[in-house]
Amino acid sequence: MKRSDTPRPDPAAFIQANLPISPVPAIPEILLHTAGPASGLWRLAGREEADPAPYWAYPWAGGGVLARHLLDRPEVVAGRRVLDLGSGSGLVAIAAAKAGAAAVTAVDVDANAIAAIGLNAAVNGVNILAVAADIIEAPPPQETDILTVGDLFYDSALALRVMAFLRRCQAAGIEVLIGDPHRAYLPQGALQRIATHAVADFGAGSSGGAVQAGVFSLS
Template sequence: MTDPETFIRSTTRMLPVPGVPEIAVYTADEATALWEKTEEQLGQTGLPPPFWAFPWAGGQALARYILAHPQIVQGRTVLDLAAGSGLVAIAAAKAGAAAVWANDIDPFARTAIAVNAAANGVAVGLLPGDIVGTAGTWDVVLAGDISYERDMATRLTGWLESLARDGAEVLVGDPGRSYLARDRLELVASYDVPVPRALEDADSKRSSVWRFRAA
């Protein structure tokens, strides 16, 4: 079996993120083909999509917002939850965060985060496994595109809300997914971001950044 880094480099290309051209990440040309190659590589079927191989709409909006408002993360400890490619974590590091951690349950994503961070000249620590429900020590928690599936959105929303109550600043990037908990959030910014038509059935989406209310 090819090691994850070699697999990522051989199946994707380093490209500027359309909505955040200051950052480049390893990006797949086509989702289904890469999905099939990943299953073949691991000898498994029914794997989740390769979220790490594309700059998703919510992540692009969140990264754009952080770069435009660096004071949110400057000198602070940051977590990028369900980080995928690591786009948001990289933006936080570029904006001057004291330390940035990225979490994803997918080992391919964690490898993608490492190579993408290195390619962008920033340091991002990796947190493996499912950390939802653990006590947080981060000043800022960032999460893009976490509300497309009901059970996952419910679980993540409850934990993120508890982190906000405990004093963290929690921001979510979302392009209007069905299970976004709007009643617990306040809108802080919106952007039109380019997206892969194969994933979103559109060439661009209106994607917003939301903040969890502390109380």
């Protein structure tokens, strides 16, 4: 039987069995199921290899810098309703919940990410509503005070769609926070830097070394 013909496993059961729980580099307050070389992520992807690398399975700097910022500055989200866009592993959503957010919603287009977010939230003892959806063409989300966006500026077309959505959210009175390690399509001229932190980034290579990433608001 070819790998591509192998039935896909249940995402939650697969993650629990193959992605060990470990603290996030530079963010030891948070534990995540994280992929390693032997995790066999291709089995969840339903193809010969997991390509591109699933965002929910590794630490990325955009989410990491936002998580570090929220844990260091809990007043940013304390008592507020947070929506984390492109949540991946749920790292930023978990940090918001730990920092005292009144409610946290994590949105991602990948159903496997939704499974990972549920497991990671449980490991960290927080409650997060995880939703599988693409909302960036939709109206601004209701009952949201602050929108967090980590690492969504790696593709030119996606960056334009995301930025248009963020502007609509800003016009609706929603505060926007962006975390990014200066990827190619980050619109830096439209942003104001709030903070900088050294965080791990799977995108830095196989070592997942630390990079200087920024937290930004919309200008």
